[in-house]
Amino acid sequence: MNKLLPSVKSLITLAALLCFLFQASAASAQKVSLSVRNATVKAAIERLQKDYGYSFVIKTKDADVNKKITLDVKNEEIGAVVGKMFAGQNVVSSVEGKMIAIMSAPAKRDAAARASANAVVKGVVKDSAGNPITGATVIVDGTTIGATTDLDGSFSVRIGARTDVRLIVSYLGLKTREVAVDDPARFYEVRLENDNMALDEVVVVGYGTQRRSLVTNAISQFKPTEENMRSVMSPSELLQGRIAGVSISTSSGNLGSAEKMSIRGSSSLSASNEPLYVIDGIPLSNNSASLYSFGENMSSLATLNLTDIESIEVLKDAASAAIYGSRATNGVVLITTKQGREGKSEVKVNYGFSITQFPNTGRREYVGSKQYVEVFNEGVDNYNRQNGFTVNSSGYVKPIRNPYGDMPDTDWLDLITRLGQSHYLDLSFSGGNAKTKYYLSGSYNYQEGVIKTNDISKVNLKSNINHEMFKWLKVGANISGNYLHNNRIPGANLGSTIIGRAVQQRPFDRPYKPNGGYYTGGTDELLLHNAVQILSEETSYTDNYRFIGSFWAEAQIIKGLTVRASYNNDSAYTYDYIYYNQNHPYAADKGRILDRNRFVMTNTIDLYANYNRKIGEDFELGAMVGHSFLKTRSRTSYIDAQNYPSPAFDVASVAANIVDASAGLSEYAIESYFARLSLAYKDRYVVNATIRTDGSSRFAPDCRWGWFPSVSVGWNVSNESFWNAEKTDLKIRASYGRTGNQDGISNYGWQALISGGVNYGGQSGIAISSSGNDRLTWETADQYNAGFDLSFLGGKINMIADVYLKNTNNLLYSKPVHATTGETSILSNIGSMRNIGAELTINTHFNFGPLSWLSQFNIATNRNKLTELLGDDKPISIGANRALQVGKEVGAFYLFIMDGIYQYDGEVPAEQYAQGIRAGDVKWRDVDDNNLINDNDRQVIGSSNPYFSGGWNNTFKYKGLELSLFFTYSYGNDVYASWMIHGSKPGYTRSLLKAYADNRWTGPGTSDKYPRAIYSYSGWNGKNSTMYLTDGSFIRLRSVTLGYTFPQRLVSKIHLKGLRVYAQGDNVFLCSRYPGWDPETSVNLDPRFYGEDNDGVPQPRIFKLGVNITF
Secondary structure (H helix, E strand, C coil), X not given: CCCHHHHHHHHHHHHHHHXXXXXXXXXXXXXXXXXXXXXXXXXXXXXXXXXXXXXXXXXXXXXXXXXXXXXXXXXXXXXXXXXXXXXCCCEEEEEECCEEEEEECXXXXXXXXXXXXXXXXXXXXXXXXXXXXXXXXXXXXXXXXXXXXXXXXXXXXXCCCCCCEEEEEXXXXXXXXXXXXXXXXXXXXXXXXXXXXXXXCEEEECCEEEEHHHCCCCEEEECCCCCCCCCCCCHXXXXXXXXXXXXXXXXXXXXXXXXXXXXXXXXXXXXXXXXXXXXXCEECCCCCCCCCCCCCCECCHHHCCHHHEEEEEXXXXXXXXXXXXXXXXXXXXXXXXXXXXXXXXXXXXEEEEXXXXXXXXXXXXXXXXXHHHHHHHHHHHHHHHHHCCCCCCCCCCCCCCCCCCCCCCCCHHHHHECCEEEEEEEEEEEEECCCEEEEEEEEEEEEECCECCCEEEEEEEEEEEEEEEECCEEEEEEEEEEEEEEECCCCCCCCCXXXXXXXXXXXXXXXXXXXXXXXXXXXXXXXXXXXXXXXXXXXXXXXXXXXXXXXXXXXXEECCEEEEEEEEEEEEEEEEEEEXXXXXXXXXXXXXEEEEEEEEEEEEEEEEEEEEEEECCCEEEEEEEEEEEEEEEEEEEEEEEECCCCCCCCCHHHCCEEEEEXXXXXXXXXXXXXXXXXXXXXXXXXXXXXXXXXXXXXCCHHHCEEEEEEEEEEEEHHHCCCCCCCCCEEEEEEEEEEEEECCCCCCCCCCCEEEEEEEECCEEEEEEEECCCCCCCCEEEEEEEEEEEEEEHHHCEEEEEEEEEEEEEEEEEEEECCHHHCCCEEEEEEEEEEEEEEEEEEEEEEEECCEEEEEEEEEEEEEEEEEEECCCCCCEEECCXXXXXXXXXXXXXXXXXXXXXXXXXXXXXXXXXXXXXCCCCEEXXXXXXXXXXXXXXXXXXXXXXXXXXXXXXXXXXXXXXXXXXXXXXXXXXXXXXCCHHHHCCCCCCCCCEHHHHHCCCCCCCCCCCCCCCCCCHHXXXXXXXXXXXXXXXXXXXXXXXXXXXXXXXXXHHHCCCEEEEEEEEEEEEEEECCCCCCCCCCCCCCCCCCCEECCCCCCCEEEEEEEEEEC
């Protein structure tokens, strides 16, 4: 750890120095060379675009781009070259940086009226959503006088004594506007609308980019901005409800809690169901950020700085993801971080302060002491009467009383929760010139959770620099250092779970003794572990250090051919520390320390070439071929130290007993070859194909290599000559691809393993720990996708629709084997499953004068089915309440079915009556009709997977004011509320839910849902059953944001480029029939067990105030 931090600091310092060493003033006019013979002007434009990165905006009918020209110029200024290209045409050009505007030649104007010779027009250019546009061109009509907007969209153009002035405002991909200048002293705000006929935007794909019109796959994009940023920890949480077919949930509302991201359903049983995350071309290791689960796992992505993200692309279908081969079955998430741009330097400062609150406390209601004692004693009376016990009988149970009389009950939830405070500060510095571009950032984040002692501190540093060393060679370094300290609390899957050990206490229980000491759980004084004592007498935290870096060089070999080589590194060090002092319930022998650490380093070397060429006037060819080598090494160590002389000592070296210690070293490697071919004809018909082969050391040599092909086609119908629907565009897509999955296999899973430290007859020796399986191979998924992209009203309404079928084969699963082998199971490829679904996204944008309305709606449905497993269609029980069964969904429940309440003793079968079952107890469905209720009566029922889910965002803007309302929803998913089990049994020793107390069965006809009060026998009434299977459907107001951007003319007076203030609420409102606090949290994120709420901390409600400042 000590060696890692200096390395991170040194690299970041080096990057910063390189930034300032490379920065120089931009060249006033770039010189270019161009040689074309009997070619069209359009072909010459495309040559300049590809060779030099220029963008052209042509908005005049006077420009004939199909005119044939012959040019042969070398090292001439770009303006002169453009003039020669359009020689003899009634047009003029304007060059601003990399933007070239072509417009009609000036008409003669009456200049009789003259204004001041010093007149200057100022204003700002924004897109239709109200976002400032950097690099827009503003030209005085009929002249070459103009300017380019700066980073906040502002411009200033000197018009001198001209009258009747019109400004021509243009930007690539947006419609050009003419603005009449009636008053030079006025501040002009110009909004540009989308122009679907302009050059395509660029979409990030695997190992490159593509024009949007040539994309034939299911790729969705989300761009985080100041307006849509939320108070979350990881990039995946930003995508909640934003992209159709992508669902995200967290295990709890604790800070840094692990998340589950599912793209088009689950695809595996034993292997990972998480997508592959790639940041700036670097594939990430997505290990848990904790080594001791402590009731839940922690997110490794929470270490990242979200404000550094420029865009997130999600590759959903196999045709887009197959280029990543063996790790792409669950989709790929491409994260692109910010980089510098040519122009003036820009400094941004973001600060936010928030209050965090435990939400929806009123959704659960427990009885007070008076009713608790009443119902409990009723259960005791029923028990004594049923068994014929009297006061003098040996089995007689005495009634209880409240030992504290009329004293107020204890609000246990209030004792362990709080209003958390959070502070966030982010600083970034970016800029560049024609040669060098840089982006530097740093951030600090401190957050308090809703549970006392839960807080995190996070520090991020980033540097992204690229430099053009020669015209043919570019180099760059993109590095980040990240640190996260997490003071965590016990989660729902631990015996000392904080929520469970608080809300399940009896209402009259107290945490403190009269002398100030703690009551101890598991005694007559206190039922369960003392939650207050647990928090105060344990120290548990994780430290995560993560370095992510990419060092690359890109050479242009010939025109259209570039070769890129990169070295990528993802290094993560995790330190996990738990200390129980001698008074803690888990202290063992006078205190205990669990000390773990892990260092994981992944090195990747990529080498690939991209070739793009226009063939004639009609064909466009793109090709890519590459090689990649990845190696991951992991080192771990662990120590369990007990028996300390005093609570003042909290290091393992002071312990009297080292109970356990271990260390490990593991590594694996993947070698890959890949290629892509793209061919387009007149931008109408497009074919894309990819192929990748991966070889993994996790498999035996004969099974090591896997092949993952894909092919996709697209038809831009609106480019056809017969298409006459004005302002409407249509593209139809179809694709097939194969992807793989190997994450369910250990690094040495195919080999027979031995382990030492085995005692036999009192002597130390070694023994076989695993026999291995040298026939293991990849899980493979074949996916078919069809869809269309449709745009109406010139881009005001956009629709994207997809349907898909994904068949996963060779599922990895532990196959039972005969005990004589020395093992009970062996990992094998033995199953298959199917996912079929549909997705729809509708985006609209309308302007009503100064008011704009932007709406983004998406909905998706996915049906999962297990199609083969072990050759047997019977349910295979897994866990306490789940099963796998061919023909059923992964995530289905395996439960007893409640058929009501016995109203009379005569209804109770004799076999059950002998077990103590009476009128008032639950009537379970007897599936095998033998009058006994056992595991044979459990049924596969329900599912944690929704019928459909999605999100809906609405943003309203009026001048500088904006209001955003973002909803997420889910319908048809079941949640198993296991937290209800203890509170649903009147007469049981733990806290009691009010509904089960008020409506309990007290005689025939009184209830057919809520059982009677009964002491000791209540276990019958609390089986894993449909009684606790609840509807998890919900509509959630995920966030609401109110912001105001101050006018440029005001902030410029205080020497700022931009100033925005905002207020935001997150998780503001929940509408659901689910009886608990939060239907989205789950004690286990594995798709097989997902959808169980066992007193997990709900997602918090957050209120935030913030400011965004640009210098």
